[in-house]
Amino acid sequence: MDFRFKDYLSMPLQLLRINRSMKAAPYRNKEDFEKELLVRLREMCIYAYEHVPFYKEWFHDADFSPYQMQSFEYFERLPVLDKDVVRNNYDRLISDEAEKLGAVECETSGSTGTPMQFLLDNNVNTASLALFNRTWNMCKDWNITKPQATISGYAEGEWKYNRFSKILYLSSFHLNEETVLNFYNLILKYKVKFIRGYPSSLYRFAQLLNERNLHLQFDVMFSGAETLLPFQREFIEEFFKGKVIDHYTHWERTASICECMEGRLHAQNDYGFHEILDANNRSVKEGVGRLVCTGLYNRAMPLIRYDTRDLAEWETEISCPCGSNFPIVKKIWGRIEDIVVTPEGVLVGRLDAAFKYNKNIKLAYIYQPNIENIIVNIYPFDDFSLKTEKPLLEQELRKRVGSTIKIQYKIVNKEDIPFTPAGKVRFVVSDVDKKYQNTEFEL
Ligand SMILES: [Zn+2]
Known part of the structure; x- marks a missing residue:
């Protein structure tokens, strides 16, 4: 303003x-x-x-x-x-x-x-x-x-x-x-x-x-x-x-x-x-x-x-x-939209906490196209190696989203980062049907 x-x-x-x-x-x-x-x-x-x-x-x-x-x-x-x-x-x-x-x-x-x-x-x-x-x-x-x-x-x-x-x-x-x-x-x-x-x-x-x-x-x-x-x-x-x-x-x-x-x-x-x-x-x-x-x-x-x-x-x-x-x-x-919904119907908020142990990530965001999958997008520092970092990240994510949901990892470039028109980056973007978001919250 x-x-x-x-x-x-x-x-x-x-x-x-x-x-x-x-x-x-x-x-x-x-x-x-x-x-x-x-x-x-x-x-x-x-x-x-x-x-x-x-x-x-x-x-x-x-x-x-x-x-x-x-x-x-x-x-x-x-x-x-x-x-x-x-x-x-x-x-x-x-x-x-x-x-x-x-x-x-x-x-x-x-x-x-x-x-x-x-x-x-x-x-x-x-x-x-x-x-x-x-x-x-x-x-x-x-x-x-x-x-x-x-x-x-x-x-x-x-x-x-x-x-x-x-x-x-x-x-x-x-x-x-x-x-x-x-x-x-x-x-x-x-x-x-x-x-x-x-x-x-x-x-x-x-x-x-x-x-x-x-x-x-x-x-x-x-x-x-x-x-x-x-x-x-x-x-x-x-x-x-x-x-x-x-x-x-x-x-x-x-x-x-x-x-x-x-x-x-x-x-x-x-x-x-x-x-x-x-x-x-x-x-x-x-x-x-x-x-x-x-x-x-x-x-x-x-x-x-x-x-x-x-x-x-x-x-x-x-x-x-x-x-x-x-x-x-x-x-x-x-935001309600920043919640990941698992196939079991559990709503998981604050997934950012899973990333705090990986210091070689500059920025990460999650896309959930449907209830079975999430895609973790990573914009890394130069010395990042997915092979080395993935086990810890996977372990921390699994603690929160459980074992059923499929997790894919994707390394992205700066140009791929989806800035909103206001210059923000959304941590979770979800296309999951809104009916799942009206269930009880288990956060
Ligand atoms: Zn006070």
Whole structure:
């Protein structure tokens, strides 16, 4: 996200107001906060009912009246809104005030399937600026006014520097053996104090610097937009000698789950309302479920009980030494699509852990064409030998996927790596029939 000067001019008062409320929100009395959250959810539902044609019918079919909503249980009457419903009802999901609200059309990158269009208004854009401001101010010595670098899918060129926001944009599309020295020099030139980006990009950057024997040090790094895998965190933290803060958000701007300095993930319910649901859309208190969110700021196209298609799990522990009262998420498992399904019907997540013992792999990803097979694609370092490395990799994979599924190994070149339009690499791409993904989770 690039912040332009004119954006600052058009929203300073609103930004100050949201900034103030966001600063206090995590530390407010839990009961008071929840009462207010219910009011905000009700207001959003009433707005949607009165201004968005789609919701009139959607609520009616669910026997839901926003005016009667007095509890979170009542809110649960509403069905879950998935991406296909949004795609098929795009025009009817637009508020009759969209233009007045400063709506801008956006699109998800569509790393699997068709991209999805939606609208974001000025209010939610201001709120997300305040949200990132809160995240970046979390650590004592860093804040939004210090020079920072972001390494993600910036595709207009190799890099650019915004003097006003002091942000150095580095393109993950252009990050390679040839450009890494230039990226390194730019970071020194602009005296960058902290860095943020896709975990896969931060990881790749650390690897390339390491190969060239170049060293950079950041006390804090912010990782977002993809699931941060444990081996990535380990390598990034060790290489840059600092802490990675994982911040889960998405373009639709309904969700924000951010790690605190104590290493726990908090669902930031002042930005969006986060629920974790089972296959029957019932709330899951323990174990894994789908993360379903309701954005609390965007009125141009409200997304109510929106299915993120990511899997997550609540922590049963309710308090955190950091003092935040936002609920704690034990783990974000990543996208439903990132799950391998075995012929026995077992769903296996976090297969990345099987690769951490093989140090000669630069990057790996798995393709599952059907329920009987997986193909492990390996982009190796020069001294990689499949013959030597395979037994250990096979052993670690078999521990997780069992003995029935067929595993093929394929060595790939840099050109073959399937970057998504946003410059990410998906760890698992699955063409397995979706019906298998709705069974119980055994992760
Ligand atoms: Zn905490």
